[in-house]
Amino acid sequence: TENEGNCLIKGKDLYPIPRVNQSGGEAPSGYFTQQEISKLKQALEELSQEKVEKYIRKSLADALGDLLKEEKLLLLSQLLGMELLEPEPKRISAGELILHLERKAEAQANSCQLKGSTRILIQAMVKSIEQSSELKTRDRALTLEIEKNRVKSINTTEGVIESDAVVWTGSLAQFFQLAGAVSFPEKWVKKVKRMERVSGLALDFGLREKVSEVKGWLFEPASKILARFPSNLDPSLAPEGKQLASWLILVSEQEINDPEAVRSAIQKLRAQIKRLFPDFFALAEWERILHLPIIDSSALTHKQSRLDRIEINAPGLENVFFAGDSVSVPGIRSEVALRSGIEVSQRCLSYLRREG
Ligand SMILES: Cc1cc2nc3c(=O)[nH]c(=O)nc-3n(C[C@H](O)[C@H](O)[C@H](O)COP(=O)(O)OP(=O)(O)OC[C@H]3O[C@@H](n4cnc5c(N)ncnc54)[C@H](O)[C@@H]3O)c2cc1C
Structure with a gap:
């Protein structure tokens, strides 16, 4: 059923x-x-x-x-x-x-899952941004030009972008590299470097026929396995009658770059899939493995609750703001990223209005 x-x-x-x-x-x-x-x-x-x-x-x-x-x-x-x-x-x-x-x-929702797919959300955001602004998708930020306590411009792979305000959504480790010699408060740097992330491996499969009718998540906490059959979320990836299957196994940050630990996690995951669905691998038309050093940049532990994650305003840089799943706003996982985006846009706007 x-x-x-x-x-x-x-x-x-x-x-x-x-x-x-x-x-x-x-x-x-x-x-x-x-x-x-x-x-x-x-x-x-x-x-x-x-x-x-x-x-x-x-x-x-x-x-x-x-x-x-x-x-x-x-x-x-x-x-x-x-x-x-x-x-x-x-x-x-x-x-x-x-x-x-x-x-x-x-x-009245089932766990943390966007209605529709992430693609739907991204398309809506792109449409909205393009109505009033320019969206650059090829520019990778390389360094920040800083004068006193403000970022004046960003050097990117496609040239220099002058900036009245900057919202940084990438990893904080990379932000330190970009900002170069800025001396941030020692306590803050320690906090950022101590942040524990969630890492893991994902196996995605395209199946010739439907294997499961379950629409929610499948969880196996002892091996830290979670899975989903998400064809219902994005039918463009799996035509009628076929099915997508996404399997994730959490691997510690320490082990994610250890080939032996990675191999053993994949074996554990494949064995579990076979136990549940003996014909699964015979029905797979394609598969891909994703090595994911960051699934969530701030593990949601009692030591990293919303009270402990980083603030939206970058210390010492008045026109730099942080958004993403390591920011101190309510929610879990992508919900944190989405809420931080809403919060950051308001902070950024009021900063720009104040500065005239
Ligand atoms: C396989 C997988 C499944 C997941 N499933 C779920 C789920 O079901 N539900 C859920 O809530 N969460 C899920 N998550 C977690 C969710 O994806 C993250 O919490 C969310 O994407 C974090 O958003 P973010 O904006 O902080 O970071 P990201 O989504 O990683 O965005 C950061 C952006 O910054 C850009 N960037 C980085 N460096 C630079 C640079 N130098 N210059 C320019 N741009 C740069 C990157 O290209 C990227 O687009 C999943 C994650 C993974 C990996």
């Missing part, structure tokens, strides 16, 4: 993941009992009654205490964490998780 929700991968079987954040009756699940679901749901509801600031820098393990000694409740909380790409309750920010579940319930 068609399943809009997310599923737990358990060996060769899939089980619907109950929606513990929604009011009303719990969704049935072949793996978790109603009692287990209600227990976690009630504990999360109790936390959400309190001031969220209290929990934002606290781990879920700390917030829920002994409850997570029960194996199934631990698994349920790991599954919730997978939506934040962090299945370890000792690292999940309890406050961020609660806020995410509340937003998800309010939006």
